Amino acid sequence: MGFEPHGKHLVAGEWVAGDATFQSEPAHGRAFAFSVGTPALVDQACAAAEEAFWSYGYSSREERAAFLNAIADEIDARGEAITEIGSSETGLPEARLQGERGRTVGQLRLFAAHILAGDYLDRRHDVALPDRAPLPRPDLRMMQRPIGPVAVFGASNFPLAFSVAGGDTASALAAGCPVVVKGHSAHPGTGEIVAEAIAAAIAKCGVHPGVFSLIQGGKRDVGTALVTHPLIKAVGFTGSLGGGRALFDLCAQRDEPIPFFGELGSVNPxxxxxxxxxxxxxxxxxxxxxxxxxxxxxxxxxxxxxxxxxxxxxxxxxxxxxxxxxxxxxxxxxxxxxxxxxxxxxxxxxxxxxxxxxxxxxxxxxxxxxxxxxxxxxxxxxxxxxxxxxxxxxxxxxxxxxxxxxxxxxxxxxxxxxxxxxxxxxxxxxxxxxxxxxxxxxxxxxNGFPTGVEVCDSMVHGGPYPASTNFGATSVGTLAIRRFLRPVCYQNIPASVLPNDLV
Known part of the structure; x- marks a missing residue:
C-alpha cells in the first residue's frame, strides 16, 4: 500500500498521538493502529475552533471560496491513495470510491460558487422613514451570519461524501464555521488522508489552523463531550436512530440547547x-x-x-x-x-x-x-x-x-x-x-428509484422525524448551508461599521 496511516489526530494544525490505540478492521489488506480520541482532545479542538472563528467567521466570501477549492484540489491530488485505502477499509469497489471522491470535491466546489454568488445571505433592507407617522422607522438591514464552531460525525456508509470533508463539513466551512469532526472508526485511514488534504489547504491559504480538527475513534464519551461542549453551536450527524437520538437528546438538554441536524433512518417506500x-x-x-x-x-x-x-x-x-x-x-x-x-x-x-x-x-x-x-x-x-x-x-x-x-x-x-x-x-x-x-x-x-442523490440547488435530503431531526433542513445541496447560519438585523448601523457584505 502506497499510503500508510500514522494513526494520529489532527488538532489545530498539529498531528497528535494518544496513549491508547485501536486497530482498523479492513475488508481486505493490512490493519493499522489509530489513536483513540478523548474528551481532553475534544476540548482542545473546540477551543481552537472558537479562536479560529474570530478570523474565519469574518473572512470574505472570496477567501472562503478559495479555501474550499483548495481542499478539493488537495483531495484530488491524493486520489489514488484515497481509493486504495478506502477500498481496503470498506470493501467498496474502486469505481464507487472514485465516483464518491468526484461527488465530494464537486460539492466543495459547488459551495465555493454558491457563496460567491451571495444569494444565500438573504440580504434585506428596509430604508429609514424618518417622517412616518405616528412613529418614524429606523434603517433596518438583515443578512445571514455564521453561528460558530460546528461538530460533524462521519458516516459509515459514505467514507468521503458524508464524512471528514463531506457535505456537512463543506457547508459549515462555506458558511464561515470552523469544524470539529469525529471520524468514523469504520474507515479511519481514509479519514486521515482526507484530513491531510484539508491541512494542506489550510497551510496554502493561510487559514487559522483551528478551523478544522479530526478526532479519531473514541467511545461514547468522545461523542458526548463533543455535542455537549459549550463552544459547539450545532451538530451534523448521519447514522443510526438509537445513536443519533441519544446525541439529539444531549443537545436539547444542554444549558444552551443547540440544533442537532441528524439523519437517522428511512425505508423509502x-x-x-x-x-x-x-x-x-x-x-x-x-x-x-x-x-x-x-x-x-x-x-x-x-x-x-x-x-x-x-x-x-x-x-x-x-x-x-x-x-x-x-x-x-x-x-x-x-x-x-x-x-x-x-x-x-x-x-x-x-x-x-x-x-x-x-x-x-x-x-x-x-x-x-x-x-x-x-x-x-x-x-x-x-x-x-x-x-x-x-x-x-x-x-x-x-x-x-x-x-x-x-x-x-x-x-x-x-x-x-x-x-x-x-x-x-x-x-x-x-x-x-x-x-x-x-x-x-x-x-x-x-418513475425512478431514490438511490442516487443529486447534489444541486433544488435537492432536499431530509424529512420529518425519524428520517431527520429537523424537517426544515437538508444535508445535500446548497440549501444545506442554512443549517449553520442565523439571521442578524442591523438597525441604524453606520455604513462604515456594517459588514462588507451589507454595504
Whole structure:
C-alpha cells in the first residue's frame, strides 16, 4: 500500500498521538493502529475552533471560496491513495470510491460558487422613514451570519461524501464555521488522508489552523463531550436512530440547547400504481432489485418497501423482483457490526404474517438479498415492519385497493423519500397520494428509484422525524448551508461599521 496511516489526530494544525490505540478492521489488506480520541482532545479542538472563528467567521466570501477549492484540489491530488485505502477499509469497489471522491470535491466546489454568488445571505433592507407617522422607522438591514464552531460525525456508509470533508463539513466551512469532526472508526485511514488534504489547504491559504480538527475513534464519551461542549453551536450527524437520538437528546438538554441536524433512518417506500404495474411490472421489479442491492443496500435512500395492489400484475412484479435478486451474489458490507445488524433486521422482519419470497445464508461481513411479502393489515399491525433494515432487504406490502394503499401511506413515519410509479392512467390515484406523501418525505419521486442523490440547488435530503431531526433542513445541496447560519438585523448601523457584505 502506497499510503500508510500514522494513526494520529489532527488538532489545530498539529498531528497528535494518544496513549491508547485501536486497530482498523479492513475488508481486505493490512490493519493499522489509530489513536483513540478523548474528551481532553475534544476540548482542545473546540477551543481552537472558537479562536479560529474570530478570523474565519469574518473572512470574505472570496477567501472562503478559495479555501474550499483548495481542499478539493488537495483531495484530488491524493486520489489514488484515497481509493486504495478506502477500498481496503470498506470493501467498496474502486469505481464507487472514485465516483464518491468526484461527488465530494464537486460539492466543495459547488459551495465555493454558491457563496460567491451571495444569494444565500438573504440580504434585506428596509430604508429609514424618518417622517412616518405616528412613529418614524429606523434603517433596518438583515443578512445571514455564521453561528460558530460546528461538530460533524462521519458516516459509515459514505467514507468521503458524508464524512471528514463531506457535505456537512463543506457547508459549515462555506458558511464561515470552523469544524470539529469525529471520524468514523469504520474507515479511519481514509479519514486521515482526507484530513491531510484539508491541512494542506489550510497551510496554502493561510487559514487559522483551528478551523478544522479530526478526532479519531473514541467511545461514547468522545461523542458526548463533543455535542455537549459549550463552544459547539450545532451538530451534523448521519447514522443510526438509537445513536443519533441519544446525541439529539444531549443537545436539547444542554444549558444552551443547540440544533442537532441528524439523519437517522428511512425505508423509502415506493407506491406501485396499477396502470404502471400492468404495463411494465416486470421491468419495475427488475429496476427495484438493482436499486435495492446497489452498494449492498447500504444507502440511506435504499427503497426497502414496495406497496402494490394484489392481483396477477402485482404477482408478476414480485416474481420479476425475486428472479433479479436471486442472481445477485454476496456483497461485502462496510463493517462486521453493520453485517450483524443486517442479520438482526432480517430476523426481525421474519415472523407471523410475513412470507419469505427469497431467503439465503449470509454470514460474517457478507450480505445476500432477502425478499419478503406481507399484507396491508399485517403492516398496519406490526410496526417493526416499518423500521429500516440497513442492507439489501426488500418487503412487498400487498394491498386490496387504493383505500388501503392510502392507509399505508398515512401510517408512515418520516422518510427521506417516497416514490410513485405511475402511468398517465394513474394520475387520479397519484393526486390522491401526493398530498399524503409530501407530508411524509423530503423528496417525492415519480418513475425512478431514490438511490442516487443529486447534489444541486433544488435537492432536499431530509424529512420529518425519524428520517431527520429537523424537517426544515437538508444535508445535500446548497440549501444545506442554512443549517449553520442565523439571521442578524442591523438597525441604524453606520455604513462604515456594517459588514462588507451589507454595504
Amino acid at each position: 415506493m407506491f406501485m400504481l396499477p396502470e404502471a404495474v400492468a404495463a411494465r411490472g416486470a421491468a419495475l421489479g427488475q429496476g427495484w432489485a438493482a436499486s435495492l442491492t446497489m452498494g449492498a443496500g447500504q444507502f440511506c435512500t435504499n427503497p426497502g418497501i414496495a406497496v402494490v395492489l394484489e392481483g396477477p400484475e402485482g404477482e408478476a412484479f414480485a416474481v420479476a423482483a425475486r428472479e433479479a435478486l436471486s442472481e445477485v451474489s454476496a456483497q461485502v458490507m462496510l463493517t462486521d457490526g453493520i453485517a450483524a445488524a443486517y442479520r438482526d433486521g432480517r430476523d426481525r422482519v421474519q415472523g407471523a404474517g410475513v412470507q419469505g419470497l427469497l431467503t439465503s445464508m449470509c454470514d460474517q461481513r457478507n450480505a445476500t438479498p432477502y425478499l419478503f411479502r406481507t399484507t396491508g393489515p399485517e403492516w398496519l399491525e406490526n410496526h417493526a415492519l416499518a423500521e429500516e433494515v440497513f442492507g439489501p432487504l426488500g418487503l412487498i406490502v400487498t394491498v386490496k385497493d387504493m383505500d388501503e394503499m392510502a392507509r399505508i401511506a398515512c401510517s408512515l413515519q418520516g422518510q427521506l423519500t417516497c416514490t410513485l410509479h405511475m402511468d398517465d392512467g394513474d394520475a387520479d390515484a397519484a393526486r390522491r397520494l401526493l398530498p399524503i406523501l409530501e407530508r411524509k418525505a423530503g423528496r417525492v419521486l415519480a
